[in-house]
Amino acid sequence: MDKVELKELTLLAAKIRKDVLELLKHRGYGHLGGSMSIVELMAVLYGKQLRVDPANPQWEDRDMVVLSKGHSGPAWYSALAEKGFFPKEKLMTLNDGGTMLPSHPDRTKTPGVDMTTGSLGQGTSAAAGIAYGQKLKGQDRYTYLIVGDGELNEGQCWEAFMLIAARKLNNCIVIIDDNKRQLDGYTKDVLNPFSFEEKMKAFGFDLVQVVKGNDIEAISNAIDKAKAHKDGANCIILDGIKGSGVKYFEELKSNHSVKFNNDEINKAADDAIAALGEFIEKEEA
Numbered sequence: 001m002d003k004v005e006l007k008e009l010t011l012l013a014a015k016i017r018k019d020v021l022e023l024l025k026h027r028g029y030g031h032l033g034g035s036m037s038i039v040e041l042m043a044v045l046y047g048k049q050l051r052v053d054p055a056n057p058q059w060e061d062r063d064m065v066v067l068s069k070g071h072s073g074p075a076w077y078s079a080l081a082e083k084g085f086f087p088k089e090k091l092m093t094l095n096d097g098g099t100m101l102p103s104h105p106d107r108t109k110t111p112g113v114d115m116t117t118g119s120l121g122q123g124t125s126a127a128a129g130i131a132y133g134q135k136l137k138g139q140d141r142y143t144y145l146i147v148g149d150g151e152l153n154e155g156q157c158w159e160a161f162m163l164i165a166a167r168k169l170n171n172c173i174v175i176i177d178d179n180k181r182q183l184d185g186y187t188k189d190v191l192n193p194f195s196f197e198e199k200m201k202a203f204g205f206d207l208v209q210v211v212k213g214n215d216i217e218a219i220s221n222a223i224d225k226a227k228a229h230k231d232g233a234n235c236i237i238l239d240g241i242k243g244s245g246v247k248y249f250e251e252l253k254s255n256h257s258v259k260f261n262n263d264e265i266n267k268a269a270d271d272a273i274a275a276l277g278e279f280i281e282k283e284e285a
């Protein structure tokens with residue numbers, strides 16, 4: 001990746017992260033940890049890798065995204081708004097009555113959202129079905145499935161993975177957000193999955209790449225490699241941190257759904273928003 005592109009994607013990631021913090025703080029609560037850990041992924045997808053058209057969200061040749069860990073909608077909405085699928089002001093309507101941005105993604109409400117998710121596990125089957133359909137029709141399209149490490153406690157995920165591998169759905173790029181934590185603790189303590197890398201290989205994924213969850217260049221290179229790998233199933237594991245990008249939220253004991261109800265949390269968010277704002281201003285000068 002050249003320096004200009006890396007700079008652009010880093011700037012986009014900063015904008016998405018700032019949007020996430022602003023909209024959750026405005027709402028007063030929300031799924032901060034799991035939104036922050038996919039910010040760089042969203043920047044790479046919407047800034048470079050996806051074939052989508054914000055002016056025509058239903059474009060029939062578009063790539064699809066299935067955010068199976070649907071509670072991280074705020075990161076997706078922020079990326080969609082930055083890309084121009086809808087006006088940025090709409091971000092502040094998250095979770096309002098009648099909003100186009102419900103807490104969990106709804107394909108009937110938000111331009112750019114292709115699959116309704118929120119009930120963990122189900123997005124994996126949906127993505128497998130979408131990709132299978134695309135393959136049977138001979139279409140040249142990709143479906144990106146984003147799934148959480150805690151979500152992989154759901155048995156349904158593994159049924160979907162078997163199908164993806166057995167049918168060699170190389171057009172379904174499975175991305176595991178391995179941020180090590182889930183709703184109420186560390187994934188290894190709640191139900192130890194052991195090695196995702198070994199598990200995915202054992203399930204028939206012959207290209208399994210592990211990259212740092214906040215490394216834009218590594219994520220993009222891994223997607224390039226997955227796209228070039230035509231004969232078999234592809235998985236990318238994001239080795240990341242829940243709450244990624246803001247030390248306070250990375251270290252916060254309970255950072256899954258954060259309530260902005262005390263001075264310390266509000267200050268941490270305000271400081272991070274200000275720092276990101278300065279960075280963005282400097283980069284755009």
Ligand SMILES: Cc1ncc(C[n+]2csc(CCOP(=O)(O)OP(=O)(O)O)c2C)c(N)n1
Pocket residue numbers: 033034035037069071072118119120121147148149150151152177179181182183242256
């Ligand atoms: C079927 C189902 N069970 C429980 C929940 C409640 N829930 C929402 S998020 C979450 C934890 C998910 O953990 P993980 O996949 O690791 O997400 P991340 O850490 O990336 O936020 C749970 C249990 C749900 N949405 N769906």
